[in-house]
Amino acid sequence: xxYLKCENLxxxxxxxxxxxxxxxxxxxxxxxxxxxxxxxxxxxxxKTLLGLTPLMGGNIVYGDGLEAHAIGYxxxxxxxxxxxxxxxxxxxxxxxxxxxxxxxxxxxxxxQLAQANMKRMDIWDLRKTCYRNLSGGQQQRVLLARAxxxxxxxxxxxxxxxxxDPKVTAEFYQLIEKLxxxxxxxxxxxxxxxxAVKYAGRILHVEKERSFVGTTAEYVASEFWKELSMIExx
Amino acid sequence: MIQTLQFYLSYPFVRxxxxxxxxxxxxxxxxxxxLVLKRFSYIGDGLSHVAFGALAVATIxxxxxxxxxxxTVTVIAAILILRTGxxxxxxxxxxxxxxxVGSLAVGYLxxxxxxxxxxxxxxxxxxxxxxxxxxxLTKAEVWLCAVMSxxxxxxxxxxxNRIFAVTFDENFARATGLxxxxxxxxxxxxxxxxxxxxxxxxxxLLISALVIFPALSAMRVIQNFKGVVICAAILxxxxxxxxxxxxxLFSTPVxxxxxxxxxxxxxxxxxxxxIKAS
Numbered sequence: 001x002x003y004l005k006c007e008n009l010x011x012x013x014x015x016x017x018x019x020x021x022x023x024x025x026x027x028x029x030x031x032x033x034x035x036x037x038x039x040x041x042x043x044x045x046x047k048t049l050l051g052l053t054p055l056m057g058g059n060i061v062y063g064d065g066l067e068a069h070a071i072g073y074x075x076x077x078x079x080x081x082x083x084x085x086x087x088x089x090x091x092x093x094x095x096x097x098x099x100x101x102x103x104x105x106x107x108x109x110x111x112q113l114a115q116a117n118m119k120r121m122d123i124w125d126l127r128k129t130c131y132r133n134l135s136g137g138q139q140q141r142v143l144l145a146r147a148x149x150x151x152x153x154x155x156x157x158x159x160x161x162x163x164x165d166p167k168v169t170a171e172f173y174q175l176i177e178k179l180x181x182x183x184x185x186x187x188x189x190x191x192x193x194x195x196a197v198k199y200a201g202r203i204l205h206v207e208k209e210r211s212f213v214g215t216t217a218e219y220v221a222s223e224f225w226k227e228l229s230m231i232e233x234x
Numbered sequence: 235m236i237q238t239l240q241f242y243l244s245y246p247f248v249r250x251x252x253x254x255x256x257x258x259x260x261x262x263x264x265x266x267x268x269l270v271l272k273r274f275s276y277i278g279d280g281l282s283h284v285a286f287g288a289l290a291v292a293t294i295x296x297x298x299x300x301x302x303x304x305x306t307v308t309v310i311a312a313i314l315i316l317r318t319g320x321x322x323x324x325x326x327x328x329x330x331x332x333x334x335v336g337s338l339a340v341g342y343l344x345x346x347x348x349x350x351x352x353x354x355x356x357x358x359x360x361x362x363x364x365x366x367x368x369x370x371l372t373k374a375e376v377w378l379c380a381v382m383s384x385x386x387x388x389x390x391x392x393x394x395n396r397i398f399a400v401t402f403d404e405n406f407a408r409a410t411g412l413x414x415x416x417x418x419x420x421x422x423x424x425x426x427x428x429x430x431x432x433x434x435x436x437x438x439l440l441i442s443a444l445v446i447f448p449a450l451s452a453m454r455v456i457q458n459f460k461g462v463v464i465c466a467a468i469l470x471x472x473x474x475x476x477x478x479x480x481x482x483l484f485s486t487p488v489x490x491x492x493x494x495x496x497x498x499x500x501x502x503x504x505x506x507x508x509i510k511a512s
Contacts, residue, residue, distance in 0.1 A: 050408075050409040051409065071409060073406050081403065085456060085458060085462050087457065090398065090458060090460065094395065095406075095410070097410065098411050098412070100395070104394075105395065106395065128458075130457035150410045
């Protein structure tokens, strides 16, 4: 059974559909990139998978031991966070909250989990630093560590390299690749189509009426890719 | 001066005022941190005007217990304001401006048209600026305030980690299964309760100051969330104490003296923050 199975999804918000007939499956350990034009529905698809936006049609089946909220999520930065007075430690620890149940405070197990993930992301030395004083790349590592606290199975990333410089971007992609090799399933929404083709195993191209899902090799051979390359060459 | 203070403190109503002032300042500052960070600083202001309008109407219609009516109306308004704030189609700030100015106008109108008291402008002034009402608290009001404050502080401590998560990143919190909407409503309800309680202390025009100043002051000097919350609580309690004592000694209006103390502390913290950063 696949990890996540989506059948004939209709996506949209407040009663307006933005994309229809999207079907795909994700197997454990895959690296899937969701690409498409602005407004084509890729963010909406991701929010629907996370349960933030209600599904307008079709259904999503979680399988293979994946629970609906056991998803690590790396959201886009919000303007609230830019001057938020929180230490790295506080933010990463908040990722373990879903494991708390009704317990009001963190226990030792959760602190250890947070510590392990901070070391994994190489930000342990920054744990007392204020989030707003970090560089863009460091901030993404903090949010990644938080996402890893929430899930050891599936990571969902929303345009994670927006605003990062080329060097940090490359480092970030390598980090994600490494996590994928360690067994995490990755779903990434991205503008960066060349990086998507370079790193992802499979591509989901979302468009209003027609959508494409297939391996990267299939995608590069498809007319979607040809159209895009045509536009770039012009 | 100390003798004068001792003389005043021998009166129960002065002690009541101190206790109530400190408790309200503590509650307001705890929530203030969340409200300021979530960009809801204006909610205190809007709600206090709603509470003013509700109080005016409740007093005239004579619905028995006015504080219950005011509390209910303000809680409903709080939830409505938070809801519209999340709706991208309605401009949140315009809705709040409309609601708050509207209730202020209707409240004053109703007070003028149907007032039974001879001194309307005195009534209005004390509701807006809380000039004397904190010194006329009854024992029952003090108890009500104490119980409410304990509840607010307890709720805040038990939900502290969740409030942090919802404040820092609502989408992440929701994706990991936290009911962010419920926490937002809870925050709105507690805010409304505090604002109604605080009307006695500083009056409805100055309540926002109690909510936002301690949080803003603490954020100038402290770089983590827990530190900001604790610092805001301490600053707020100190300002309330100093403000009330000064207002007794120099017979100045209680509310504005407390707020003046908050402003002084804010500028001192700005200075400390600048020095630390350089």
